[in-house]
Amino acid sequence: MSRHTITVDVNGETQTREVDARTLLVHFIREDLSLTGTHIGCDTTSCGACTVLLDGRAVKSCTVFAVQADDRSVETIEALAADGTLHPLQDGFWEKHGLQCGYCTPGMIMSAKHLLEKNPDPTEDEIRQGLGGNLCRCTGYNKIVEAVQYAAEKMLTERPSGATSAERPSGATATEEVEA
Amino acid sequence: MIPGEFDYHSPTSLADAVALLDRFGDDAKLLAGGQSLIPAMRFRLAAPETLIDLNRLTDLAYVREQDGHLAIGALTRESALEESDLVQRRYSMLADAAAVIADPLVRNLATVGGNIAHADPANDHPAVMLAYGASVIARGPDGERAIGIDDFFTDLFETSLEVNEILTEIRIPAPSGTAGGAYVKVERKVGDYAVSGVAAQLTMDGDRIRQIRIGLTNVNPVPMRAADAEAALAGQLPSEETLEAAGQAAAAECEPSPDLRGSEEYKRDLTRVLVKRAVAKAVSRARRAQS
Ligand SMILES: Cc1cc2nc3c(=O)[nH]c(=O)nc-3n(C[C@H](O)[C@H](O)[C@H](O)COP(=O)(O)OP(=O)(O)OC[C@H]3O[C@@H](n4cnc5c(N)ncnc54)[C@H](O)[C@@H]3O)c2cc1C
Ligand code: FES
Ligand code: FES
Secondary structure (H helix, E strand, O other): OOEEEEEEEEOOEEEEEEEEOOOEHHHHHHHHOOOOOOOOOOOOOOOOOOEEEEOOEEEEHHHOEHHHHOOOEEEOHHHOOOOOOOOHHHHHHHHOOOOOOOOOHHHHHHHHHHHHHHOOOOOHHHHHHHOOOOOOOOOOOHHHHHHHHHHHHHHHHHOOOOOOOOOOOOOOOOOOOOOO | OOOOOOEEEOOOOHHHHHHHHHHHHHHEEEEOOOOOHHHHHHOOOOOOOEEEEOOOOHHHOOEEEEOOEEEEEOOOEHHHHHHOHHHHHHOHHHHHHHHHOOOHHHHOOOEHHHHHHOOOOOOOHHHHHHHHOOEEEEEEOOEEEEEEHHHOEEEOOEEOOOOOOEEEEEEEEOOOOOEEEEEEEEEOOOOOOEEEEEEEEEEEEOOEEEEEEEEEEOOOOOOEEOHHHHHHHOOOOOOHHHHHHHHHHHHHHOOOOOEOOEOHHHHHHHHHHHHHHHHHHHHHHHHHHHO
16 A cells, blocks of 8 residues: 655645545545535445535545645635635525535535636526536525526626636537437 | 555656556556546455556647547546537537536546546447447557457457557547437436447438448447447438338347346337437438538
8 A cells, every 4th residue: 555745735725644545535635634514425426515626627526536636726615715705606505595404515516616617607507517416405406506597697797807608619419409 | 435455656657657557467457537446446346456547647638630530638538528629510429428428527537548448338438439430549568559449349348458558549530521420328317327328420422321330338248339220221311211120220239238227128129219319310410511
């Protein structure tokens, strides 16, 4: 077995720790760094409760080894209201009742954050597709979608430069008509 | 659950990765996106003594057209296919597949090379690559070789890669002006593997199908081509009767096993229907490309 010293930028702070090669990133975050906002909801890479941003991309931190995050950056839910002000997504979940038990919420928010960074003005369908890796057992999802819509709107109006949604591919979609 | 113990290596060059694999052989596993391997290790279905992480080989992540084919670096993430304008524009079947593999979180890590090298008949890329007639580039200590996709999948989770070879690139022939393709998949819920999936890539000769390749997902122990269905379609007009005959041929030639996703009979019948849908969609795309 091997142990490794890793240096990871976590929520803007440099963290250096020694880990077993087999330590999963989610255990490193929760147990070594005591950042327990990132949840564990399954054993099968199915639920997305453990979602964090790894170099800016939303991933399931239960299915990455901590040692793989060496020299990379990790962002967890704790980064969002670091200065005491709720992020527009957190605001949205509050205003639109996007949570009940709250177990899925940190993962939902981190997924939504990545989604809005790629696509600041998503359609309802794009939000539903974009959150496809995150399960919620309480809300029935509608309120979560509304929360993300609320956040998107707020972030768009707050964005000074009026940045628009990135050009998206107009590739085939599931709704494309089929002719025989 | 957490995986068993292992030694971890993170080479920064392909040559180093090949040398490590050559040294550790069967005791080692390559780690790409980890989205099949890490779940298997957590269940202790896989317990490699050594992991060779390919993720620092960032120059193995690319999608580009060159020399008459689309070259996909083995470490290309599924999300990069979704974001590639080239793929969305010219490789519709691949774009169809990239959008329905797992879920967006998994797709941010999962790689195309890993999807194929894993040779899981439930994975979506094997059928797609069979339908494209792709080839796979493997690098070993003695250099590089190309393997035709028809010779690549040898058994359940088994490929013709040697134990010391790394899959480095997948090559898809660039489509001609009369080509069209489509991948259709039915899954129980978002992010699930296919109950059945059908990949169809064809060229047209006027109103007739000139040539066609069909790949099937998760209805056979080994990723397979539906050769009888292809034979029913080649040279034919894509009429309802011909599509039905092809669908029935595919339903007969696959070997699905009953499981939580459905009975054998259901999976065969679903395959029949999906062959018809995939071919119809491929034909309509080919016609649109010509008009
Ligand atoms: C919840 C969930 C749902 C999923 N649903 C789907 C789905 O619907 N469709 C689908 O197709 N897949 C699905 N997958 C699987 C996913 O796409 C995997 O990522 C893929 O099968 C393997 O790619 P990887 O890069 O993650 O490979 P890894 O997990 O890192 O590796 C898989 C195997 O391939 C070998 N390998 C990897 N790269 C190479 C290489 N370059 N050369 C030689 N050998 C190599 C590894 O040693 C290992 O044995 C799902 C996964 C999860 C967790
Ligand atoms: S804990 Fe369920 S996907 Fe990570
Ligand atoms: S709010 Fe309870 S799981 Fe989503």
